[in-house]
Structures are given as C-alpha cells and as structure tokens.
Amino acid sequence: MFLTLRNVVKRFGAVTALDDVSLDIAEGEFVCFLGPSGCGKTTLLRVIAGLEAPDAGAILLTGRELAGVSARSRNFGIVFQSYSLFPNMTVARNVAYGLECRAWERAAIAGRVREMLDLVDLADQAHKYPHQLSGGQQQRIALARALAAKPVVLLLDEPLSALDAKVREDLRGEVKDLQSRLSITTIMVTHDQHEAMEVADRIVVMNAGKVAQVGSGADLYARPDDPFVAGFLGRMNKVTAAFAPAAARAAGSFLGVRPEDVEIEPTGTPANGMPVADIEKCVFLGSCTRVTLRIAEDRLLVELRGKRIDLAPGGRVAVRIPDQALHRLPE
Ligand SMILES: Nc1ncnc2c1ncn2[C@@H]1O[C@H](COP(=O)(O)OP(=O)(O)OP(=O)(O)O)[C@@H](O)[C@H]1O
Ligand SMILES: [Mg+2]
Structure with missing residues (x-):
C-alpha cells in the first residue's frame, strides 16, 4: 500500500x-x-x-x-x-x-x-x-x-x-x-x-x-x-408507519428512503392501502421539485423530476414507497 x-x-x-x-x-x-x-x-x-x-x-x-x-x-x-x-x-x-x-x-x-x-x-x-x-x-x-x-x-x-x-x-x-x-x-x-x-x-x-x-x-x-x-451523502427520510406499514415491523432498525425514490399519485384513485398525505411545502429547484408531505406529525421529503405544476401546498396525494427502495440500517 x-x-x-x-x-x-x-x-x-x-x-x-x-x-x-x-x-x-x-x-x-x-x-x-x-x-x-x-x-x-x-x-x-x-x-x-x-x-x-x-x-x-x-x-x-x-x-x-x-x-x-x-x-x-x-x-x-x-x-x-x-x-x-x-x-x-x-x-x-x-x-x-x-x-x-x-x-x-x-x-x-x-x-x-x-x-x-x-x-x-x-x-x-x-x-x-x-x-x-x-x-x-x-x-x-x-x-x-x-x-x-x-x-x-x-x-x-x-x-x-x-x-x-x-x-x-x-x-x-x-x-x-x-x-x-x-x-x-x-x-x-x-x-x-x-x-x-x-x-x-x-x-x-x-x-x-x-x-x-x-x-x-x-x-x-x-x-x-x-x-x-x-x-x-444525499438525504434519507426516516420512514414511519404512517407512510409505510412495513415500518411497524422494522423494530430496532432505521427504515429509510431517498426522496427521489418515493412515488406519488393523485388521491382520486389510490390503490389499496396507499397512505394519503397533505402537501405541506413545494419548492421548485430547477432540475427537481422538492415536496414536503405530512401525515399527522410525520413528514416525508419527496423529490420529483422537473416542475410539477399540479402540486401545491394544501393539496393531497397518495404515497407509495416501493419495497426495493427501503434501506434497513442499524439505528
Ligand atoms: N490546535 C487545536 N487545539 C485544540 N483543539 C483543536 C485544535 N485543532 C483542532 N481541535 C479540535 O479538534 C476537533 C477537530 O477539529 P478539525 O479542525 O480537525 O475539524 P474539521 O473536520 O476540519 O472541521 P471544519 O470542517 O470546521 O474545518 C475539533 O473539536 C476542534 O475544536
Ligand atoms: Mg477543517
């Protein structure tokens, strides 16, 4: 060496x-x-x-x-x-x-x-x-x-x-x-x-x-x-049970998701079991739009490519966190 x-x-x-x-x-x-x-x-x-x-x-x-x-x-x-x-x-x-x-x-x-x-x-x-x-x-x-x-x-x-x-x-x-x-x-x-x-x-x-x-x-x-x-290195959300039922089963470890890995859909057609969150904040950053979602006191940061004009504070969206996007880390 x-x-x-x-x-x-x-x-x-x-x-x-x-x-x-x-x-x-x-x-x-x-x-x-x-x-x-x-x-x-x-x-x-x-x-x-x-x-x-x-x-x-x-x-x-x-x-x-x-x-x-x-x-x-x-x-x-x-x-x-x-x-x-x-x-x-x-x-x-x-x-x-x-x-x-x-x-x-x-x-x-x-x-x-x-x-x-x-x-x-x-x-x-x-x-x-x-x-x-x-x-x-x-x-x-x-x-x-x-x-x-x-x-x-x-x-x-x-x-x-x-x-x-x-x-x-x-x-x-x-x-x-x-x-x-x-x-x-x-x-x-x-x-x-x-x-x-x-x-x-x-x-x-x-x-x-x-x-x-x-x-x-x-x-x-x-x-x-x-x-x-x-x-x-980048941002990592702590995923709580409000956003992913799987989080409840991850006792003793930290369950995380990168903001760019979170998927959202209009609330009109939420698939079974998809949690619905309030849009608390929406910031356009050029290459992406950074959205803060909220369910009760739990928050989730989401980054979506480009500008999403259909998203604004006060709106609601259904949230999906794909299983393969979850990081299980020691607490
Ligand atoms: N000459 C010194 N005397 C006393 N304490 C020191 C001395 N140099 C560094 N320290 C302490 O050692 C620790 C590490 O300091 P260091 O300067 O290596 O940090 P750093 O990672 O370079 O931080 P920064 O990003 O702010 O430059 C700090 O707690 C600092 O206060
Ligand atoms: Mg230094």
Missing part, C-alpha cells in the same frame, strides 16, 4: 480529534475526507502532512514509518483552505519560494515556475500580486505552488470552499483533471458531498473523529452503513 494510516489517535486536551483512524490509500488515488465541521478532517490532514504529531498510531509511506520525518522532508504538497499565498510576493515568487527553500538551481526554478503556471493556465499573471487576482485564480496559484516541488502526495484542505458556487464547480473539474493528468496521490478535505462525489475515487466519511465508512460515492449512496452516512 502507498500510504497507510494505522490506528491514529490525536487528542487536544479533553477533545479526541482523531479516534483510532485506519486507512489505506493506493498510489495515484484521489481520496476525499468528508464530514461535518469539527469531525477531525483538518487534523487528519495535518497529521499526515507532519504538521501535527499523533498521540498514538502510525503513518507509513510505502511501508516506511513517517514518525521521525519532518513535514518538509516528507515533500507533500499542501493547499490550505484560506488563501495562503504570500501577499508581498508576486505570483511567480510564490511558486518559486518552496524551490528556493529546497535549494533548486536558479535556471531550474525559472523553468519549473513557468511550467507550473502553464499547468494552471495563469502564465500571463506571473508578475501580479495575490490581491490583484480573483479568489479562484489565487487558489490555482496555491495549487501550482503545492505541485512545484514534485510532491509525492498532494494534500488539499477545502481548497475551494471560499469561492462562490459557480467558480467552485469549474475549479473542482480542473483539480480533478490536473490530478488524473499527473496521477498524483491526492487527499482533499471537503464538507461538500457533491464536490467529493465528483472528484474522489473513494470517499472517507468521518464522524466525531472516527471513520464512519469508506467507499466510492456510488457505493456510499446506494449502500450506506448507517443513518449518519445515509444523511450525509
């Missing part, structure tokens, strides 16, 4: 930020750490980078223990969440800086800087200062800087989160392209499930310092191990 985390523990006082984290990452793989704020994503990345020492456990690169290896000697490229360019240096110097620290030859540095700026398509910005660039351009420079010293691993801590939605979407496509072109082993931290699903070969879902589940986006979405993972 290329990069191995073995039973890594990290505590800050009374807080256990990483609680026995183990993980294997293959060479050239693109892995995302996904999880809510405070679950330990940044801490894990910093421990891998060597910026933080674990209290227990080990990190191995191609079988070699990294414990005694300083952050700089690990030669991992890092991009942090907040713009971390040096504000008083030009774009070119920002990219050159790490190479100067590593005592590269002048001519080699100049060539490498040009190559890196071409890579992120910003060669024409070389003489500008960071404040003269857009947020997206700054993060592309940060990426060029992280890649300049030919790192063995690329570590990205929410590199796109400060950007607006459209720029973020474009740039994550670029990050993915770059990563596959260079085949560099990459770990990216994010709390955006769509970002993770778009770029990652495998997603590591984290919860309260622990790894909740690891898999491809498709795997995790189709077969979540528990309600936390189910609710973190």
Whole structure:
C-alpha cells in the first residue's frame, strides 16, 4: 500500500480529534475526507502532512514509518483552505519560494515556475500580486505552488470552499483533471458531498473523529452503513408507519428512503392501502421539485423530476414507497 494510516489517535486536551483512524490509500488515488465541521478532517490532514504529531498510531509511506520525518522532508504538497499565498510576493515568487527553500538551481526554478503556471493556465499573471487576482485564480496559484516541488502526495484542505458556487464547480473539474493528468496521490478535505462525489475515487466519511465508512460515492449512496452516512451523502427520510406499514415491523432498525425514490399519485384513485398525505411545502429547484408531505406529525421529503405544476401546498396525494427502495440500517 502507498500510504497507510494505522490506528491514529490525536487528542487536544479533553477533545479526541482523531479516534483510532485506519486507512489505506493506493498510489495515484484521489481520496476525499468528508464530514461535518469539527469531525477531525483538518487534523487528519495535518497529521499526515507532519504538521501535527499523533498521540498514538502510525503513518507509513510505502511501508516506511513517517514518525521521525519532518513535514518538509516528507515533500507533500499542501493547499490550505484560506488563501495562503504570500501577499508581498508576486505570483511567480510564490511558486518559486518552496524551490528556493529546497535549494533548486536558479535556471531550474525559472523553468519549473513557468511550467507550473502553464499547468494552471495563469502564465500571463506571473508578475501580479495575490490581491490583484480573483479568489479562484489565487487558489490555482496555491495549487501550482503545492505541485512545484514534485510532491509525492498532494494534500488539499477545502481548497475551494471560499469561492462562490459557480467558480467552485469549474475549479473542482480542473483539480480533478490536473490530478488524473499527473496521477498524483491526492487527499482533499471537503464538507461538500457533491464536490467529493465528483472528484474522489473513494470517499472517507468521518464522524466525531472516527471513520464512519469508506467507499466510492456510488457505493456510499446506494449502500450506506448507517443513518449518519445515509444523511450525509444525499438525504434519507426516516420512514414511519404512517407512510409505510412495513415500518411497524422494522423494530430496532432505521427504515429509510431517498426522496427521489418515493412515488406519488393523485388521491382520486389510490390503490389499496396507499397512505394519503397533505402537501405541506413545494419548492421548485430547477432540475427537481422538492415536496414536503405530512401525515399527522410525520413528514416525508419527496423529490420529483422537473416542475410539477399540479402540486401545491394544501393539496393531497397518495404515497407509495416501493419495497426495493427501503434501506434497513442499524439505528
Ligand atoms: N490546535 C487545536 N487545539 C485544540 N483543539 C483543536 C485544535 N485543532 C483542532 N481541535 C479540535 O479538534 C476537533 C477537530 O477539529 P478539525 O479542525 O480537525 O475539524 P474539521 O473536520 O476540519 O472541521 P471544519 O470542517 O470546521 O474545518 C475539533 O473539536 C476542534 O475544536
Ligand atoms: Mg477543517
């Protein structure tokens, strides 16, 4: 295995930020750490980078223990969440800086800087200062800087989160392209499930310092191990007996259904036993309409493709949850 985390523990006082984290990452793989704020994503990345020492456990690169290896000697490229360019240096110097620290030859540095700026398509910005660039351009420079010293691993801590939605979407496509072109082993931290699903070969879902589940986006979405993972990648309704009589028989486990798997029909012709629900809310989101259904105090979120003009709050619909769409998960 290329990069191995073995039973890594990290505590800050009374807080256990990483609680026995183990993980294997293959060479050239693109892995995302996904999880809510405070679950330990940044801490894990910093421990891998060597910026933080674990209290227990080990990190191995191609079988070699990294414990005694300083952050700089690990030669991992890092991009942090907040713009971390040096504000008083030009774009070119920002990219050159790490190479100067590593005592590269002048001519080699100049060539490498040009190559890196071409890579992120910003060669024409070389003489500008960071404040003269857009947020997206700054993060592309940060990426060029992280890649300049030919790192063995690329570590990205929410590199796109400060950007607006459209720029973020474009740039994550670029990050993915770059990563596959260079085949560099990459770990990216994010709390955006769509970002993770778009770029990652495998997603590591984290919860309260622990790894909740690891898999491809498709795997995790189709077969979540528990309600936390189910609710973190997409949405998962808790199905109550009001909406599905089967729920009554699922004692001790969580019965869930994805919003897009719920079917609805007009109340005029409800088939036998189909529960009838009130439409509480209806939101048109472009590619789908999100409808909140209600039976007494129980609610169900439904997503229907496109715009459904026949649905409006105050109306009623019959609800069907196909058996094969039910997820039975441990509570
Ligand atoms: N230097 C530190 N000193 C004390 N506690 C810390 C330190 N760094 C992190 N923590 C705590 O460790 C836990 C994990 O923090 P971490 O920054 O890894 O979370 P995160 O998943 O990156 O969150 P976010 O999505 O908000 O960036 C939190 O409870 C945090 O308060
Ligand atoms: Mg963080």
